[in-house]
Amino acid sequence: MPATVVVGCQWGDEGKGRIIDLLAEQADYIVRFQGGANAGHTLIDRHDRQVILHLIPSGILWPKKICVIGNGVVVNPAKLVEEINSLQQAGYLKDQSQLWISDSCHLVMPYHLILDGLEEEARGSDKIGTTLRGIGPAYMDKVARCGVRMADLIDEQRFLQRMTNILPSKQKLLKQLYNHAGIDEQKLIDEHLQYGEQLAAFVRQVPPLLNTAYASGKNLLFEGAQGCELDLDHGTYPYVTSTSTLAAAAIQGSGIGLKSIDRVLGVVKAYTTRVGGGPFVTEEHSEIGNQLVDKGKEFGATTGRKRRCGWLDTVQLRQALMLNGMDGIILTKLDVLSGFAKIPICVAYKKNGTTLEQMPTSITELAKVEPVYEELPGWDIIRDEIHTFEDLPKNARGFVRRIEELLEVPIVIASVGPKRENYLSHSGRPFSPFSGL
Numbered sequence: 001m002p003a004t005v006v007v008g009c010q011w012g013d014e015g016k017g018r019i020i021d022l023l024a025e026q027a028d029y030i031v032r033f034q035g036g037a038n039a040g041h042t043l044i045d046r047h048d049r050q051v052i053l054h055l056i057p058s059g060i061l062w063p064k065k066i067c068v069i070g071n072g073v074v075v076n077p078a079k080l081v082e083e084i085n086s087l088q089q090a091g092y093l094k095d096q097s098q099l100w101i102s103d104s105c106h107l108v109m110p111y112h113l114i115l116d117g118l119e120e121e122a123r124g125s126d127k128i129g130t131t132l133r134g135i136g137p138a139y140m141d142k143v144a145r146c147g148v149r150m151a152d153l154i155d156e157q158r159f160l161q162r163m164t165n166i167l168p169s170k171q172k173l174l175k176q177l178y179n180h181a182g183i184d185e186q187k188l189i190d191e192h193l194q195y196g197e198q199l200a201a202f203v204r205q206v207p208p209l210l211n212t213a214y215a216s217g218k219n220l221l222f223e224g225a226q227g228c229e230l231d232l233d234h235g236t237y238p239y240v241t242s243t244s245t246l247a248a249a250a251i252q253g254s255g256i257g258l259k260s261i262d263r264v265l266g267v268v269k270a271y272t273t274r275v276g277g278g279p280f281v282t283e284e285h286s287e288i289g290n291q292l293v294d295k296g297k298e299f300g301a302t303t304g305r306k307r308r309c310g311w312l313d314t315v316q317l318r319q320a321l322m323l324n325g326m327d328g329i330i331l332t333k334l335d336v337l338s339g340f341a342k343i344p345i346c347v348a349y350k351k352n353g354t355t356l357e358q359m360p361t362s363i364t365e366l367a368k369v370e371p372v373y374e375e376l377p378g379w380d381i382i383r384d385e386i387h388t389f390e391d392l393p394k395n396a397r398g399f400v401r402r403i404e405e406l407l408e409v410p411i412v413i414a415s416v417g418p419k420r421e422n423y424l425s426h427s428g429r430p431f432s433p434f435s436g437l
Helices: 016-026 077-089 110-122 135-143 156-178 185-202 206-215 287-296 314-324 394-407
Strands: 003-008 029-032 041-044 050-053 066-069 099-102 220-223 263-269 272-274 308-310 328-332 342-351 354-356 370-377 411-415
Touching: 003 016, 016 041, 016 220, 016 328, 016 411, 029 206, 077 185, 099 185, 099 206, 110 135, 110 156, 156 185, 206 220, 263 314, 287 308, 314 342, 314 394, 328 394, 342 394, 370 394, 394 411
Parallel strands: 003 220, 003 263, 029 066, 029 220, 066 099, 263 328, 328 411
Antiparallel strands: 041 050, 272 308, 342 354, 342 370
8 A cells, every 4th residue: 555755855946747747657556745827847757748737747648647736735726727727738638537636725816926026025025935836825825724725616616705804915016005996807707707617527525535545555746846845834935835744734735544554765966956046055156057047957847937057965965864764765857967076965064164964054155154065086977778787887876876975865867858758767677665675
């Protein structure tokens, strides 16, 4: 009865979607449990077409897999309808029973999108770097108990009642605090009633279905969004997202039982990137940073923004492993490091002559530390047709082993290219996330 959680170990953009797509072949259910359309997972399908997903789990490209949007996700119904239509036009999601949407999901409404932009603009020089997808305001309304859920959307009378209660205060907030023109209420209502009709066939009460599936021996794969350092409680606050990005959120965000999670896998990019503001100890402001951007195609799938790039930071990674209780690491974009003469790995921080082996909580203190690097020799090229770690160039193997030594967690897969088949395992055979590591 295996259930495995896959989460990002850095600031997001580690390649989780591509990894979930790879592992989903062996899963029966793939469950997204937090975040919203602020996440972007870029996949290459079997026809070499790029598929970008924002809400639907990355297992959707496999036939006969059930993909679940759990209650911890906030859903923009307009974007979800658009995503469903796009997948169906590409030949996917032909069977509606392949997608479940929790009836407890909260909605991202048009006023959330407007407020996200207005609030970010009001921060001035202290901008967080939000994706402006309305995620923060939607979670705020969820906590304030003035949110709208998927169960409301598919019940016309209930939806109209919720809008009667909610819209006056939102109009007042927009007009009086932000001097905004406000929203067209009738247009919002008409559009969302149509979304409700389009989505109703996918909406289900998810927790009983998932727990029954687990009890019957089905393989459950839980897909995280963003990364550990964007966690609301444990990340580089306030430069974080609006929810928990840790493995523990899989329980709360799906309704699966506490004892049902069998293992946790962390996705780690072979270097480090982040989008938006906030401290970044190993960031490279030199030409090397630009090389990483170009070689790794480091532009956000959701916003298109250029990512900030730097070397691997094992101090940050040790914190991520501790917070999630990782059983194994999946290393991505190893091929991007090909061609560098030396490859630094950050093994500690220094501040005023003192060595630190843990990340400071305060972003003010974190901004003052300097990375302590250990340099490893580089390698020229990694052939994309190889399938085992032993086939790697000698120095690339040394890089992988050194990460395992520093983090004391095994690397079970490494990706060496963007396609589904461009990955390595120890045996050369498909790695199973549902059996022993």
